[in-house]
Amino acid sequence: MTDLVIRNAELLDCTGNDPRAGVDVAVSGSLISGVGPGAGSSPDRVIDASGLTLMPGLTDAHVHMGLVSSAGDIGDLPWIDYVFAVRRVIENTLQEGFTTVRDAGGLDPRWARLVEQGVIAGPRILPSGSVLSQTGGHGDLRPAHHIEHPRGSIPGLSATPEVVDGVDEVRRAAREQLRKGATQVKVFSSGGVLSPTDPFDSLQFSYEELRAAVEAAADWHTYVLAHCHTSDAIRRALSAGIRSIEHASLLDEDAARRIVDSDAFAVVTLAVKYDLLEDPEKAGLTPSQLTKLRAVESEVGRSIEIMGETGVKVGSGSDIVGPLQDRRGRELPNKAKFMSPKEAIAAATAVNAELFYMEDQIGAVEEGKEADLILVEGRPLDEIEVLADPDRILAVIKGGRIYKDTQGRTLPA
Ligand SMILES: [Zn+2]
The missing domain is CATH 2.30.40.10 (Urease, subunit C, domain 1)
Incomplete structure (x- = not known):
């Protein structure tokens, strides 16, 4: 019928x-x-x-649908404003043609259940919940002169990063995300552009800590994705068994070959970089953030070329944050500056599907x-x-x- x-x-x-x-x-x-x-x-x-x-x-392997305030997550928003803002982002994402997305941190898994139940008309969501960060890492949001962490997650609503150190804390935090409904575990394993205190090229989490997250995920029959900009961080992440390397903006040939040999994926995220560079003042970037971002932008094209030459499986993510998150599909023409349109479309369809272990379904x-x-x-x-x-x-x-x-x-x- x-x-x-x-x-x-x-x-x-x-x-x-x-x-x-x-x-x-x-x-x-x-x-x-x-x-x-x-x-x-x-x-x-x-x-x-x-x-x-x-x-x-279309699919997007790196969204942050819960990061709708200027401060990242719920920020200073009243809870009710946050609910409507996140709902709007989820609904728009489906209207823009995205039928499956992987949230790379910040969205409480409860939102994915609400879509499944038909309460919200959104894409299928694969949530990561809170991202795990080491002290002083990309997810440690304290300015250097603060001791207390800002407001943490509101269970069932928002999912701010978990700052954890040592094998036991990482293992417990990974299991906690899975318990709450995360379909995979996200970690920060290198410095980032926007975080307040960490050098961009810093390595974050020891091999043993990353391994603890990978083992907790593998026992749950799932995997780890890692925010990972530099080749040194990529090598460490791969050696610990991480499957999904996010950003990979400063990638050398050795790191690219190791991604291939590990049967891992690189998820290239361009839309967010061009967004921020288009109007750095409006984005509120500090001079040091702008310097980091320009350094990334000048290298990322070469990194994508190396991926192509080496045969790295390239997935697609927009990494857009903020209250609007409109026109997520900009990621595809951005990618097509560095690869063929066919490859850019494959990244956002068949390759992401394989990355999600959903190639039989989508x-x-x-x-x-x-x-x-x-x-x-x-x-x-x-x-x-x-x-x-x-x-x-x-x-x-x-x-x-x-x-x-x-x-x-x-x-x-
Ligand atoms: Zn991200």
Whole structure:
């Protein structure tokens, strides 16, 4: 029994095939039940996709949907304002064509449950909960002259970084995130651009501490992602068994080869860097933060080239923070400055799906996969900017359900 057929689309299936014109895609329940001319008999509803590209829903491996205040997380916001701000970000993300996202820290896993239960119309969320940071690390938000930490997480609502030291504390904090519903564990294993006290090239967490997080995650049948900018930090993270290297902005060939040999992934995040550089004053960057950011920006293109030459699997993340988080799809044209549009789209579909261990469920338009589909104006391979323009994402379907149809193309059959 067919619930929906999308007729006469130009299909970009993201399996590696070239686009094909005149394709029908059938949906039964939450799954794709047929792909090809004439797929799906006597459907309940039909979408006429003539002149449009049909492709899998986009994915983002590095979002921070809970970091909606200028201070990062809930900041000084009243709780009720925070609830509405986060809800808006989650809903917009789906409307912009993202059907699965991995939150890289700051979002309490409860938000993912609310989407699952249908309370919020958002993308499938893979939450990391609170990020683990060492004392003085990227997640230690105290200025140097403060002793007390700022307000911590509000369980069930917000998830600020956990500052922990030593194998036992790291293990306990990792298990605590998993208990609360995190689907993977996030750590900070190098310095960062925006944190107040840590040098950018500092190594954070010892090998043993990182290993404790990896073991806690592996026992839960999941993995660790690490904020990790420099080659030295990447080498240490990989040796501890970390699967997902976030940012990897200053990467040398040796570190790239080790990512390949470890069957790990690099998640390149460009949108946030260009955002901050576009208007450093408005972003409130200090001179030292701006210096760090410019250093990263000048190197990141070469790092992505090295990934390409070495065969590193490149996933895609926007890393956007703040109250708006609009136009998350900008990450794709940004990536296409350094790789082909096809590779940039693969990063945000099939490669992320493999990174999430979800390649059997999402990331391509194939029979048996989740019916996570978007209809796009124009041809993304020729004009990747369309994926950054929410107005040109005309329809969004997640798990077989239509969440957006701006042109009213859905009709009873
Ligand atoms: Zn991040």
